Amino acid sequence: MKPEDATSLYPAHLSTIKERANLALQKSGFDHLLVTSGVEKHEFLDDRPYPFKPNAQFKAWLPLTRHPHSWISYTPGRKPVLVYFQPDDYWHVPPSAPSGTWVDHFDIRIISDPAEATAHLPSSGKLAIVGESDAALPGFEPNNPKVLLDYLHYHRAFKTPYELAVMRQAQRRAVPGHLAARAAFQAGASEAQVHAAYLAATGHTDLDLPYNNIIGLNQNGATLHYQYKDIVAPSRNRSLLIDAGAEVDGYASDITRTWGDGDELFGALLNAVDNEQQALCGKVRAGTDYRDLHLECHLRLGGVLRTLGIVDMDPGDMLATGVTSTFFPHGLGHPIGLQVHDVAGFSDEDGGLIARPEGHPYLRMTRTLAPGMVVTIEPGLYFIPTLLSKLKEKPQAKSVDWAKVEHLLPFGGVRIEDEVHCTDGAPENLTRDAFAAAV
Missing domain, CATH: 3.90.230.10 (Creatinase/methionine aminopeptidase superfamily)
Known part of the structure; x- marks a missing residue:
């Protein structure tokens, strides 16, 4: 049997993810959902990084797994924003330009410095920010609302x-x-x-x-x-x-x-x-x-x-x-x-x-x-x-x-x-x- 093509199923998947986010935001009383992919971590007193593993709630939205310092910003009724970290780097291979069938479904903003993400995140309203504390930016500290996460986690059991x-x-x-x-x-x-x-x-x-x-x-x-x-x-x-x-x-x-x-x-x-x-x-x-x-x-x-x-x-x-x-x-x-x-x-x-x-x-x-x-x-x-x-x-x-x-x-x-x-x-x-x- 020929392997199933997942790409054609992605738009319906994203619709489900947005619907779950809408209900989770409504239930928890927030206006915007922000999800950070996470940051690259280093060994204590060294400059050697651990293998990067992204926040699972970030991966739920799109197939990006090697991309630290990136963000998803979602407001119900609007196209989700992807803040995509792409540094100008010659020590390591930087992420390539966003590509794939999923890119048309996001408003993509390229940044070369993690701090630049703040310019592309909501400046008003109640923010539900999902991620580890070390991914915080000034004014954007993860708060991981329990009511919101409980809802999203529960429904992640049901695969699209x-x-x-x-x-x-x-x-x-x-x-x-x-x-x-x-x-x-x-x-x-x-x-x-x-x-x-x-x-x-x-x-x-x-x-x-x-x-x-x-x-x-x-x-x-x-x-x-x-x-x-x-x-x-x-x-x-x-x-x-x-x-x-x-x-x-x-x-x-x-x-x-x-x-x-x-x-x-x-x-x-x-x-x-x-x-x-x-x-x-x-x-x-x-x-x-x-x-x-x-x-x-x-x-x-x-x-x-x-x-x-x-x-x-x-x-x-x-x-x-x-x-x-x-x-x-x-x-x-x-x-x-x-x-x-x-x-x-x-x-x-x-x-x-x-x-x-x-x-x-x-x-x-x-x-x-x-x-x-x-x-x-x-x-x-x-x-x-x-x-x-x-x-x-x-x-x-x-x-x-x-x-x-x-x-x-x-x-x-x-x-x-x-x-x-x-x-x-x-x-x-x-x-x-x-x-x-x-x-």
Whole structure:
């Protein structure tokens, strides 16, 4: 199937963004919305900049991701103003002139000094200014009105057709990287070499990835956010857990896959988690409370532990006594879009907290699913020494086959993660579709 063209969908997307801004301004009592892209930050006592990451509320308006010191100024009923920072610089490559189908929808003002932006921002009325405090200019200090942000964040969960098209592209960009990583793992590569293969296949660098790739060989897969990439390959590549994404026009993908070396028990564990993950993806349907899906995931993973003879307990009892949390200590998933862990996973339109289930502090999504939402579904089973040592001190330890646990410890664990779009009917699995297209 030919990839969808997102550019033709952009005008309708911008109309939706303006409509949301109109309602947010009305609800919060402001006349103008100002959004700063942010500023370039430098290391302490040095002149080396950190990689620039723009304000997500800025990216929501237009596909600019490398542009510090820029502003959007929007007044309902008027064409939005883009204050575009383009310095005269020979130390670094300055931004090119604005281009693309989106430019016709903005009144573009070019500045060469950040301070010049003030001449192009409203001089009267109540200003809602969204951004970090260090982006402030004289008379234009970010105030980030809570009522306004709560409304905008809540509605960001509902992706426009343009956003969905770009997110599909981000999936298709990431998948070749995962396939290259699998091949490198099977060839005996180190974590650093697996990572390099991923970057080459996706056309990314470390600086423009949406998040720091997790490349965990063997027992390192048991560290949920493993942050290193060992340059020395282990004597045996038992397993690879790779959690890696890609970015297109400011939208992130977030995919996790696990591969084994043919070990029978670990292979059975991997296949079982994959089967339960696909079943859970099929339940991303309108009206489903994501908290219920998370608890169902615990029951399903408890069933895997029992079927494989790792824990001899009823899955419901495993959930009630915290045994499943020993092997699955994180949440089922999270919203995704302009940010990998997108905003408003826990709140209603007025910013009211939607509580997590008791005993599940790491769940990142508690809302009821509705058409237009995109969430990750990422169950996992891990063998984490610090959590296992605590389980050994509990009465439930007698139900654990510790010999099987010892066998699986060197493999780290399993996680499978897809992005799933909730529709009016059957869910759309963006990730599985992208893998199928790559075959």
